[in-house]
Structures are given as C-alpha cells and as structure tokens.
Amino acid sequence: xxxxxxxxxxxxxxxxxxxxxxxxxxxxxxxxxxxxxxxxxxxxxxxxxxxxxxxxxxxxxxxxxxxxxxxxxxxxxxxxxxxxxxxxxxxxxxxxxxxxxxxxxxxxxxxxxxxxxxxxxxxxxxxxxxxxxxxxxxxxxxxxxxxxxxxxxxxxxxxxxxxxxxxxxxxxxxxxxxxxxxxxxxxxxxxxxxxxxxxxxxxxxxxxxxxxxxxx
Numbered sequence: 001x002x003x004x005x006x007x008x009x010x011x012x013x014x015x016x017x018x019x020x021x022x023x024x025x026x027x028x029x030x031x032x033x034x035x036x037x038x039x040x041x042x043x044x045x046x047x048x049x050x051x052x053x054x055x056x057x058x059x060x061x062x063x064x065x066x067x068x069x070x071x072x073x074x075x076x077x078x079x080x081x082x083x084x085x086x087x088x089x090x091x092x093x094x095x096x097x098x099x100x101x102x103x104x105x106x107x108x109x110x111x112x113x114x115x116x117x118x119x120x121x122x123x124x125x126x127x128x129x130x131x132x133x134x135x136x137x138x139x140x141x142x143x144x145x146x147x148x149x150x151x152x153x154x155x156x157x158x159x160x161x162x163x164x165x166x167x168x169x170x171x172x173x174x175x176x177x178x179x180x181x182x183x184x185x186x187x188x189x190x191x192x193x194x195x196x197x198x199x200x201x202x203x204x205x206x207x208x209x210x211x212x213x214x215x216x
Contacts, residue, residue: 011072011073012072012073012182013071013072013073013074013166013168013171013181013182014032014071014072014073014166014182014184015069015070015071015072015152015164015165015166015182015183015184016032016050016061016069016070016071016184017061017069017070017162017164017184017186018050018061018062018063018066018067018070019060019061019162019186019188020058020059020060020061020188021058021059021060021061021162021186021187021188022057022058022059022186022187022188022189023059023186023187024059024061024186024187031047031049031050031072032047032048032050032063032070032071032072033045033046033047033048033070033071033072033074033076034046034047034048034063034065034066034067034070035067035068035069035070035071035079035139035143035152036065036066036067036068037068037081037084037139041081041084042078042081043068043078043079043080043081043084043139043141044076044077044078044079045071045074045075045076045077045079045143046076047076048063048064048065048067048070049063049064050062050063050070051063051064059186068084068086068138068139068152069138069139069152069164069166071143071152071166071182072182073181073182074143074144074145074168075144075145077145079141079142079143080141080142081139081140081141081142082097082098082101082140082141082149083095083097083137083139083140083141084139084141086136086137086138086139086154087136087137088134088135088136088154089103089105089113089134089135089136089137090105090134091105091106091107091111092105092106092107093105095137095140097140097149098149100117100118101115101116101117101118101149102115102116102117103115103116103124103137103140103151104116104121105135110126110127110128110129111125111126111127111128111129111130111135111157112125112126112127113125113126113135113153115151115177115178117177122176122177122178124151124153124167124178124180125153125155125165127155127157129157129158130157131157131158131159132157132158132159132160133156133157133158133159133161134157135153135154135155135156135157136153136154137151137152137153137154138152138153138154138164139151139152140152142169143166143168144168144169144170146169146170148169148170148177148178149169149177149178150166150167150168150169150178151165151166151167151178152164152165152166152167153165153167155183155185156185160187160188160189161185161186161187161188162185162186162187162188163183163184163185163186164183164184165180165182165183165184166180166181166182166183167179167180167181168181
C-alpha cells in the first residue's frame, strides 16, 4: 500500500472538470483518474482517458462514463467519502462533514469558506467577488489515502468562469487541516440573464446556525 501511495504522490497533483469551455489551457497529459460515486455514496478513483475536442471556438473535455472530477497525483482505488453531491454554498450557510466538522461560508466583503473542526478553523477558499455564480462544495473525502479529509471546491464566483480547487491533507503544513494542492479554471459563455429566475437571499447571523469555530 505504501509504495502505491508514494508512487501516485510523486506525480504533481492536478484537478480538472469535464465540460465545454470557450478558453482552456492546452492539456499536455490526458491520463487522469476519474472520481466517480454511485447513488449509495460509494466512491472510487479509476484510470480514465480524457478526450479533448476543439471546434468552433470551444474546447470540450470529455471522459467516458462521466466523472465528478478528474485528478492526478493521488492513488487509484476506493475512496472514503463524506459528501458526494455537488451543491452551491451561499454566504451564511454551512455543510456538515462528519462528526464535529463543518464547511462554512461566512460573511464579510469577500466570499470565504472556513473548515471548522472541534473548536479550530482554517480558511480554505477566499474570493474577492461572487457575481453570477455561487461557489460550493463538489466533494469531501479521503483522496490521498492518508485517512484524513480532503476537499474539491467549486471556486468561481464569475458567471463567465468555471473553476475548482483541490485541497489535500497530505500537503498541509503543521497546524493546518489541509492545503491547496491544485486548481483549475476555464472560461465559459455566460448564460443570458433571466430576471424571472432571480431571488433575494436574506442574510442571517452565523450564530443562529450553530457553526462558529467555538461550536462546530
């Protein structure tokens, strides 16, 4: 087991989302691991061949069988998981990730996600603005095989951008839960605004959610 993990981690971590983009950096290596989860929440990382098709000013990144995300630099095989259904995380909301652990989107001028665990907290995402898109959580589980929580976060707040970040516990400095190991960002054609679909969110006090670092 150790030599499999060491061999995988010798490759630089990377993350990629399948989709169609108007601007995307050229992919030099198309050998990836597809993160897949079934309806029961059982997940695995499986070798996958990624197809990159360019036509009419768009670049399509495709993988047979689909994938929650594509990653490199982690070991293939079964993956323990805490959260497998991507969802946005608006300001002043949170997601529970196991006993005593929450991912919180707090207030302030910038958009910020905090990982809170047993009275301690660490910022894991900070964006200067969120116009047209709401960042969120794509996956939470043990991706690097060290028995600790890792995250894939949707990181774009611009309606013309798609992005995500990969945070691994195995790359964390002492005192932190995890560290950003890789990121992905690409341009997309923004959808036309639909006034009828716009909603107004009411801001609430984080304390009413019971998600402060002192009360995870």
